[in-house]
Amino acid sequence: MTEDPASRTPTARDRRRWAQYLVNERAEAEVYRQLAERRTGEEREILLALAAAEGRHEAHWLALLDGEQARLPRASFRTVLLGWMAKRFGAIFVLALAQNAEDRSPYDDDPHATPAMAADEKIHREVVRGLAARGRRRLSGTFRAAVFGANDGLVSNLALVMGIGATGVAPQFVLFSGIAGLLAGALSMGAGEFVSVRSQRELLEATEPNNDSDAFLPDLDLNANELALVYRTRGVDADEAMRRAHQAVAAAQAADRSLPYRRPREAKDGHEVVGSALSAATSSFLFFASGAVIPVLPWLFGLSGLTAVVLALVLVGIALLGTGAMVGLLSGGPPLKRGLRQLVIGFSAAAVTYLLGLLFNVTLGG
Structure with a gap:
């Protein structure tokens, strides 16, 4: 007959694991309480209920440890990071990270965790997912415009200056091309967003x-x-x-x-979701310009040649990793994977135009 692991005498390793669970549960409960302080109404009540549930789990590990311990380990880095972010950033970022954390509950395979605790963690995951989804819906329009505009500016202008630079032209020409690309792209994005939003509002008005x-x-x-x-x-x-x-x-x-x-409520809500055409155009212009200026910075500060190219790639690479990680964070996906995906896409586009620039340089030089 196989011995039940939960019935045997606990080892020192078991007690260390329980202590780690204990501090993590305390830290997670504090995260939910800190988030609750910044929310009101129903969301505040939900977050406080989650904190209370973590308190029940804490009590379970305290009982197994025979009460408070003189020395306890530090909370996991993930939990500490969540606590730090809960004090300084909006709930959407913290909840998105917490959603990923709840997906990896250790209680499924731990014989000393009760089935109720494992079930609690599954429910917590769905509750946190629901709270995060509320925040994503509130943020979706602005976030889409910001990410799309900034990434478009990063990739398109990096590809432009790489292609122009590879032809062997003077650094001043590369700088001028980058600034021209910034203005042309930002104006195009702003005008396109204005027409798109304005047309959508007119379409909604026609259907009311x-x-x-x-x-x-x-x-x-x-x-x-x-x-x-x-x-x-x-x-x-x-x-x-x-x-x-x-x-x-x-x-x-x-x-x-x-x-x-x-008037049907859907029509009114539709206008609120679409938003202002002028506001959307201004946001798109600024977001594109903020991304497009980064590849031009080395030439703007007087650098040239390989030094300028390498620095531009480093700066744009950091920005692409950052925006990609942000997309992953807010969408509930792995931030590193999303960041690397953005990096590969951006650098691939730049590599194509750089090779074309080299080809033109060789052709014209010949």
Whole structure:
């Protein structure tokens, strides 16, 4: 018969593991409490409930350790990092990291953790995922514009200066080309975003219902009219549409005045999601320019040749890793993997234009 690991006498290694669990649970509970201090309403209550659940887990390990220990290990680096970020950054970043952490619960395979604790961790993962999703939805529009604009500026202008520089032209020409690329790209991004958002708002306005027919409601036949069809075009099922139509006509006839239609909430929400065309254009311009200026910096400060190329690659590489890691962090994916993906894509584009520049240099030189 196989011995149950949970029933045997605990070893020193077991006790060290329990102590590590204990400090990690305490640190995670503190993270949730710190986040709760910066939130209100329902989100605050949820975060405090998560902290209380971590407290139950803490009590379990304390009981196994026979009470508070004189010496305890440090919390894991991940938990310490979460605590540091909870004090200084927005909840979305911390929750995204916490979501990844909850995915790797050690309690699934530990015989000294109760099944309830393992189940708690699975539920915690979904709760944190839900809280993080709220933050991502609030951030999605601005974040997409920021990442897309900055990366477009980084990659396109790096490719431009690499290609121009490889042709062997003077450093001043590389600098001019980079600045021209920055302005052209930023203006194009801003104009494109303005037209896109403005067109989307106009499309939404064209699909909104109007109140032109409200004044005629009292004249409709209560039992035979087409008002129900209006509601059906708005996605209401036939029975509910007939009920609303009958109610609207009856109320209008009783009051002998028009009963204004209620504009569908989706249309109003649509405008809020799309946002301002001018704001979107300005953001796109600035985000693109902020990325596009980085590859030009070495030439802007008077460098040239291989030194300028290497420095531009280093600066852009750091920026690409940073933006890629940010995408991974906020999307719940591995930050390093996302950062390396951005780096490979950006450097691949630059390599193609650099090789083309070398080809043109050899051709023209010949």
